[in-house]
Amino acid sequence: MINSKFNRPTIRDVAREAGVSYQTVSRVLNKQPRVSADTRRRVLAAIDKLGYQRNLAAQMLTTHRSQTIQVIAVDTKFSMSIHAMTRTAKEAGYMPIYVECTKESLAETFDVAAARLVDGIYLYAPGLFIEDNELVRLSHGIPFVRRDYVPDSQLTWxxxxxxxxxxxxxxxxxxLGHTDIAEVSGSMDLINPRLRHEAYVAALIDRGLEPGPSVEGDYITIELAMKTGYEGTCELIRSGDTFTALVLGNDYMAVGALHALREHHVRVPEDMSVVSFDDTPHAQYMAPPLTVIHTDFDLQDKLAFEYLFERMAAPDAKHVQHVLKPELIVRESTAPVTNHDSIAVP
Incomplete structure (x- = not known):
C-alpha cells in the first residue's frame, strides 16, 4: 500500500516493490556506482511501475543541489542546437531551464537563477561585451560557461x-581570382560579425586591395536573417559598386541573397560567387549548394557542457578557453573569377 499524501509513491514504496533498502533506491537515483546492474534494473522497474517522482524540494534542502542548469540567451534566440543541449544536460542528470533576456535584464536573470538554486549557468551571449570581474559578480558564485568566442576573456568559454x-x-x-568582394553581415554590435568583418577587411588590405561594399543587419531570427540577406543584397546591387563575390553572415542570409540575385538576373556562380558561414543542414541542398564555413555546433555545446560540469564539481578549478577550428566546405556556389564580369545593376 502506498502511504503518501494524494497516493503519491515514496522512496520507501519503491524500495518495498524492488525488494531493496531505501538507501539502495537513493543510490540508484543519485547514479552512484556501488549498485549491481540487476539491482539497478529492479529499482528502475519499480519506479516506472509506481510512477515515482522525486521530491525536488526535499532533495534541494538535503543536498543544496537542484539538478537544474539555467541556459541563458542574451539578445538572441536559441539555435537549432537546443535539442543537443537538452540531450546533453539530461544525459548528465540535469534539467535545463531556458531563458531569453536582454543585456539590460541580465543581472535580474542571474538573480532569478540564484533564487532557483540552479547548479550551473550556460551562457549564450554573442553580443555581450562585459568585463570578466563584472560577469563573475553577477553570477553569485554559480559556476558558468560561455558558449561564445570571446578571445579577450580569461573565464571559461x-x-x-x-x-x-x-x-x-x-x-x-x-x-579563385576575386578581388572585388562585397559583404552582407550581421550587426557589428555582435562579437562574431565584428570579428569576421575585421578579418574580411584585413585580408583585402594585406594584399593591397580595397575592401568592397559592406552592409550589416539583424539576423537574430531566421526570418530576420533571410530579410537582411535579401534587402542587403538588393542594396549592394543598386549601389552601383562592382563586385564578383558576396560573403553572407550565415546560411539563412544566403537564402535571401540568392533570391535577390535571381530577381536581378544574376547567376550563381556564373556571374557571382556566394559564400556563407555555419553550414546549417539546408546549405547543401540550396540551388546551388553553398560553399560555407562548417561549424559543428553540437560539438561546441557538448564541450561547453563538459566544462560546465567540471566547474560545478570544482568551482575553483582553472578556467579554460577552448578555441574550435572551423572547416571550409567547397560546393557549387563559387567559381573562378575568369568566368565573371563584375556586376553593377542600376
Whole structure:
C-alpha cells in the first residue's frame, strides 16, 4: 500500500516493490556506482511501475543541489542546437531551464537563477561585451560557461575562431581570382560579425586591395536573417559598386541573397560567387549548394557542457578557453573569377 499524501509513491514504496533498502533506491537515483546492474534494473522497474517522482524540494534542502542548469540567451534566440543541449544536460542528470533576456535584464536573470538554486549557468551571449570581474559578480558564485568566442576573456568559454573562419573564406575567394568582394553581415554590435568583418577587411588590405561594399543587419531570427540577406543584397546591387563575390553572415542570409540575385538576373556562380558561414543542414541542398564555413555546433555545446560540469564539481578549478577550428566546405556556389564580369545593376 502506498502511504503518501494524494497516493503519491515514496522512496520507501519503491524500495518495498524492488525488494531493496531505501538507501539502495537513493543510490540508484543519485547514479552512484556501488549498485549491481540487476539491482539497478529492479529499482528502475519499480519506479516506472509506481510512477515515482522525486521530491525536488526535499532533495534541494538535503543536498543544496537542484539538478537544474539555467541556459541563458542574451539578445538572441536559441539555435537549432537546443535539442543537443537538452540531450546533453539530461544525459548528465540535469534539467535545463531556458531563458531569453536582454543585456539590460541580465543581472535580474542571474538573480532569478540564484533564487532557483540552479547548479550551473550556460551562457549564450554573442553580443555581450562585459568585463570578466563584472560577469563573475553577477553570477553569485554559480559556476558558468560561455558558449561564445570571446578571445579577450580569461573565464571559461568554448567558441569557433571567427577570424580564422573569415580568413578561410577570403583565401578561397582570392585563390579563385576575386578581388572585388562585397559583404552582407550581421550587426557589428555582435562579437562574431565584428570579428569576421575585421578579418574580411584585413585580408583585402594585406594584399593591397580595397575592401568592397559592406552592409550589416539583424539576423537574430531566421526570418530576420533571410530579410537582411535579401534587402542587403538588393542594396549592394543598386549601389552601383562592382563586385564578383558576396560573403553572407550565415546560411539563412544566403537564402535571401540568392533570391535577390535571381530577381536581378544574376547567376550563381556564373556571374557571382556566394559564400556563407555555419553550414546549417539546408546549405547543401540550396540551388546551388553553398560553399560555407562548417561549424559543428553540437560539438561546441557538448564541450561547453563538459566544462560546465567540471566547474560545478570544482568551482575553483582553472578556467579554460577552448578555441574550435572551423572547416571550409567547397560546393557549387563559387567559381573562378575568369568566368565573371563584375556586376553593377542600376
Amino acid at each position: 568554448v567558441g569557433f575562431d571567427q577570424r580564422h573562419s573569415s580568413d578561410l573564406l577570403m583565401q578561397h575567394l582570392l585563390d
